[in-house]
Amino acid sequence: MIVGVQRQMGEATNLRTQVGIVGAGPAGLLLGQLLHLNGIDSVIVENRGRDYVIDRVRAGVLEQGTVDLLNAMGVGGGLGRAGLRHEGLHVSFEGRRHRINLADLTGGKAITVYGQNEVVRDLIDARTATTRPLYFDAECVSVGALDSPTPVIRFQHGGTDHEVHCDFIAGCDGFHGVCRSSIPDGVLTVYERVYPFGWLGILAEATPSSDELVYTCHERGFALFSMRSPTITRLYLQVPPDESIDDWSDEAIWAEMLERMTARDGWRPNVGPILQKSVTPMRSFVVEPMRHGRLFLAGDSAHIVPPTGAKGLNLAAADVLVLARAMKAHYERGATAWLDEYSDVCVRRVWKAQRFSWWMTSTLHRFPGENAFDHRRRIADLDYLTGSRAAMTSLAEQYVGLPMEVSFDSAGL
Ligand code: FAD
Numbered sequence: 463m464i465v466g467v468q469r470q471m472g473e474a475t476n477l478r479t480q481v482g483i484v485g486a487g488p489a490g491l492l493l494g495q496l497l498h499l500n501g502i503d504s505v506i507v508e509n510r511g512r513d514y515v516i517d518r519v520r521a522g523v524l525e526q527g528t529v530d531l532l533n534a535m536g537v538g539g540g541l542g543r544a545g546l547r548h549e550g551l552h553v554s555f556e557g558r559r560h561r562i563n564l565a566d567l568t569g570g571k572a573i574t575v576y577g578q579n580e581v582v583r584d585l586i587d588a589r590t591a592t593t594r595p596l597y598f599d600a601e602c603v604s605v606g607a608l609d610s611p612t613p614v615i616r617f618q619h620g621g622t623d624h625e626v627h628c629d630f631i632a633g634c635d636g637f638h639g640v641c642r643s644s645i646p647d648g649v650l651t652v653y654e655r656v657y658p659f660g661w662l663g664i665l666a667e668a669t670p671s672s673d674e675l676v677y678t679c680h681e682r683g684f685a686l687f688s689m690r691s692p693t694i695t696r697l698y699l700q701v702p703p704d705e706s707i708d709d710w711s712d713e714a715i716w717a718e719m720l721e722r723m724t725a726r727d728g729w730r731p732n733v734g735p736i737l738q739k740s741v742t743p744m745r746s747f748v749v750e751p752m753r754h755g756r757l758f759l760a761g762d763s764a765h766i767v768p769p770t771g772a773k774g775l776n777l778a779a780a781d782v783l784v785l786a787r788a789m790k791a792h793y794e795r796g797a798t799a800w801l802d803e804y805s806d807v808c809v810r811r812v813w814k815a816q817r818f819s820w821w822m823t824s825t826l827h828r829f830p831g832e833n834a835f836d837h838r839r840r841i842a843d844l845d846y847l848t849g850s851r852a853a854m855t856s857l858a859e860q861y862v863g864l865p866m867e868v869s870f871d872s873a874g875l
Pocket residue numbers: 484485486487488489490507508509510515520521522523524578600603634635636637638639640661663742760761762763769771772773774775776777778
């Protein structure tokens with residue numbers, strides 16, 4: 463519920479809420495729903511349109527803990543109907559695929575392939591059902607008074623200026639958002655590594671030719687086979703970081719995909735019409751602390767991982783669970799200890815995911831300028847991985863997701 467809406471001619475509309483959330487990606491929408499389930503008010507402000515947010519093609523792999531969280535929140539209906547549970551994955555090198563049995567190595571855990579856009583659609587539907595405010599197409603979004611007891615979100619919507627006065631602001635506005643850059647210079651420590659390659663990703667109308675993902679290390683570079691549904695294949699190709707998608711015809715994309723992915727036993731992806739294609743640069747990035755005053759950063763606004771380990775969306779979910787627990791304790795008991803611990807609790811998980819994503823990326827990709835020694839060492843790494851139950855167990859437990867830092871119960875679920 464919004465309280466205290468006042469407006470006079472020519473003045474900004476003043477809204478009052480408990481938690482102002484900037485960004486309606488997975489982090490912002492999940493947080494809004496977790497707060498709702500605890501009876502805490504929020505206003506979500508998103509600068510893009512509803513269709514754009516839903517149609518944006520991004521992640522596809524949900525960790526076991528993220529699936530459990532969505533189900534515990536009561537928003538797992540679509541996931542249960544259309545999500546594809548995978549109990550294993552393949553690592554392919556020197557033309558041979560090696561299966562890693564995730565479920566067997568982790569006591570029955572698995573990952574679920576379910577498009578991020580479907581997760582976002584489900585969460586927007588859930589938000590709409592709560593009737594709590596969610597503004598799409600907000601313009602000129604800014605945040606201020608972060609050190610004061612009532613920080614503010616300002617934006618324009620439908621030609622009107624709005625101010626949302628909040629107890630707290632959650633900066634869930636992704637890597638390019640305004641929240642992180644509103645924190646004064648000198649407060650944050652930035653840790654960053656930019657990789658000398660990017661991923662060209664496609665969605666193709668083609669029946670997936672494998673029931674499970676295939677991560678391929680090839681002399682010409684990395685390639686990844688994934689899917690979105692029983693009729694849609696999702697594929698990625700390592701390319702130079704500044705590659706223009708316009709320089710890749712559909713024929714050239716398929717030729718390179720097949721060159722890198724075709725295995726000695728003849729396995730290869732099925733070919734079909736390309737529905738969408740784009741290039742994404744890759745970086746590792748963390749800021750600490752993930753808080754300044756009454757602004758809390760969550761998800762990609764605070765950290766980016768290279769996509770190889772499929773961790774980004776899952777980290778966003780883990781962050782907001784920790785934040786929801788802290789806000790629940792604050793509103794129910796006036797407790798501030800968990801708010802104060804927020805950043806420390808989150809970054810422990812963030813750094814483990816950073817290390818895993820860096821390792822997956824470094825082992826599977828070809829680095830410009832690498833020599834024959836580097837290539838042989840990477841192959842040896844993969845040979846060891848796929849020949850050692852201990853090494854496969856280590857990969858499996860990180861891939862399906864390390865345990866969440868806080869219990870669902872403590873966040874009111
Ligand atoms: P975002 O999804 O970026 O959401 C931020 C929201 O804030 C957006 O809706 C944006 O429009 C909005 N916003 C931005 N600026 C403003 C502003 N000024 N005012 C208001 N709103 C604003 N992760 C995985 O876990 N598994 C995977 O398999 C995986 N694969 C990936 C593949 C690719 C090709 C890419 C690019 C990413 C992948 N990721 C994956 C990462 C994952 O998509 C992100 O980590 C995830 O989207 C983070 O969610 P978020 O809500 O923090 O940020």
